[in-house]
Amino acid sequence: MxxxxxxxxxxxxxxxxxxxxxxxxxxxxxxxxxxxxxxxxxxxxxxxxxxxxxxxxxxxxxxxxxxxxxxxxxxxxxxxxxxxxxxxxxxxxxxxxxxxxxxxxxxxxxxxxxxxxxxxxxxxxxxxxxxxxxxxxxxxxxxxxxxxxxxxxxxxxxxxxxxxxxxxxxxxxxxxxxxxxxxxxxxxxxxxxxxxxxxxxxxxxxxxxxxxxxxxxxxxxxxxxxxxxxxxxxxxxxxxxxQRCERAILARLRTMTEAEYAALDEGREGLYRRLYEAGHTAATVEQVLETAKTKRYAYARLRRMVLWAYLGLTPGDCPPAPPYLRPLAANGTGKRLLAQMRSCAQVPVLTRAGAVRGMSARAQALFALESRAADLYSLAYPDLRAAQGGRAWRDGPVLL
CATH class of the missing domain: 3.40.50.620 (HUPs)
Incomplete structure (x- = not known):
């Protein structure tokens, strides 16, 4: 097939x-x-x-x-x-x-x-x-x-x-x-x-x-x-x-040290210094980006650096390869593929969040980042009553 x-x-x-x-x-x-x-x-x-x-x-x-x-x-x-x-x-x-x-x-x-x-x-x-x-x-x-x-x-x-x-x-x-x-x-x-x-x-x-x-x-x-x-x-x-999380993002940017900004700069080109200055002075995220931007640096790169700051990510958090496979949804054919993958996949298939506790340290570290990011994502919901934390540990794949 x-x-x-x-x-x-x-x-x-x-x-x-x-x-x-x-x-x-x-x-x-x-x-x-x-x-x-x-x-x-x-x-x-x-x-x-x-x-x-x-x-x-x-x-x-x-x-x-x-x-x-x-x-x-x-x-x-x-x-x-x-x-x-x-x-x-x-x-x-x-x-x-x-x-x-x-x-x-x-x-x-x-x-x-x-x-x-x-x-x-x-x-x-x-x-x-x-x-x-x-x-x-x-x-x-x-x-x-x-x-x-x-x-x-x-x-x-x-x-x-x-x-x-x-x-x-x-x-x-x-x-x-x-x-x-x-x-x-x-x-x-x-x-x-x-x-x-x-x-x-x-x-x-x-x-x-x-x-x-x-x-x-x-x-x-x-x-x-x-x-x-x-x-x-x-x-x-x-x-x-x-934009619903703008104040939270700005709070993160204003409380970060220069060393924390430097950790976001993969190219080590000094871009972090511009972002550090803008992050401590600008009153909106858009102002942060506009102040830090130059013709050399893509706008998307700056947006990613700001997002990484909000999520508490650094380039060092990226493993060399995915330590597990996390299914999100499947139909009948997809379920059969998942069954096949359990015997031929190169890494574990994670359908139940709790199973990550028995996986490698690298897998557990990645899932912890994913869980934290899910909690921060929910803060941008229109209704905060729907933003209970810990969903990454409760949610599982949608099976149709």
Whole structure:
């Protein structure tokens, strides 16, 4: 049986995401299984997910996925490179996935793999260091350095291509036997505006929610996602918006030492000093970001650093590989895959939270971070009466 893995956020899930799953089964056959590795309560752009992970995972299964496994927190809220590597390693750890499927602007797996091979070369690393000395952003330096080595460097100018290239780099690094299946992305571009007759972008849907145009937003979600959203909203748990925790985030930033800021700066480039000054003077999170930002540093990187500060994370908290697999939702096929994984997965399958106490120290440390993050996420619920702590220890996968 062929099993396709999809690395995703579903924040929120819409017709474009459903289309990808449908196309995967067209390519690989209707009996193909689909395992999604999905970000949990926090997402890669350094923000709170609009709806909690179990609700999004259930919607994914109702829309075509067979099994949804959580992408561990340290990978979910990291750079594209680490996000991709965490997702690939999670799929590999299942022991059952045969294909990695994703959408890209180019739809050409060979071209994406070629660029990945260039980026993995020692010559590229040398040229990248030289370009970074020019003071440009990392993305600009990367594309310029790659252009000196391949005519396909222009692929690095489009976000879904970039993520696809990072997936390919991870496959190369781990010597993985995963077949890459990329399909041309259809509909609105990443962060693009909504347009009738085409697949939406998740960011445009989130913008409608933030503008309190909830019914419009729901009309663009996949029906199962809209239903999950309504159920969470009725329970006081949606929409989850980071600005509800703004005072808590600012309090954390104002009480951190310079050394604590320095621990967030993976590149050791001095960015933490700008963030330290802004964190102790700005009156809003947006002011913190605007004050610290320069043309060299991506806005998303700063957002992630602020989120890591709020969650009490540091780069050192990211294990070299996922120490367990945490299922979030499954249907009948997914349950059979879980049973298979119990004998062939590279790491334990964690369906009951209490079982983590019998796992490795690394697994217990990661789960403790996940539990704390879940408690901090719930503080952004519309109704604080729904924000009881300790849910990570009580919640289990949704079985359909």
């Amino acid at each position: 062929q099993i396709a893995g999809i690395i995703t956020e579903y924040n929120p899930l819409h017709s474009g995401h459903v289309h990808l799953m449908e196309q995967v089964r067209r390519r690989l056959g209707p009996e193909c299984g689909v395992i999604c590795v999905m970000s949990g309560d926090f997402v890669q752009r350094g923000d709170f997910a609009l709806v909690g992970k179990y609700a999004r995972a259930e919607a994914a299964v109702r829309c075509g996925a067979d099994l949804v496994i959580e992408l561990g927190l340290p990978w979910a809220v990291s750079s594209a490179e680490r996000f991709a590597d965490g997702g690939v390693q999670t799929l590999l750890a299942t022991g059952v996935v045969t294909h990695l499927a994703f959408g890209s602007e180019c739809g050409d797996a060979g071209a994406l793999m070629h660029v990945a091979q260039v980026l993995e070369s020692g010559e590229f690393s040398r040229r990248l260091r030289a370009r970074l000395c020019d003071g440009v952003s990392f993305a600009a330096a990367r594309q310029a350095a790659a252009a000196e080595l391949t005519a396909d460097a222009a692929l690095l100018g489009q976000p879904n291509n970039v993520l696809g290239i990072e997936y390919c780099r991870s496959i190369l690094r781990h010597g993985a036997e995963l077949t890459v299946l990329t399909l041309p992305r259809e509909g609105a571009p990443h962060d693009g505006a909504l347009a009738e007759g085409t697949h939406p972008s998740a960011s445009a849907i989130r913008a409608l929610v933030e503008e309190r145009k909830e019914e419009q937003a729901l009309s663009w979600m996949a029906p199962a996602m809209a239903q999950a959203y309504r159920q969470e909203a009725a329970a006081g748990r949606a929409p989850v918006l980071g």
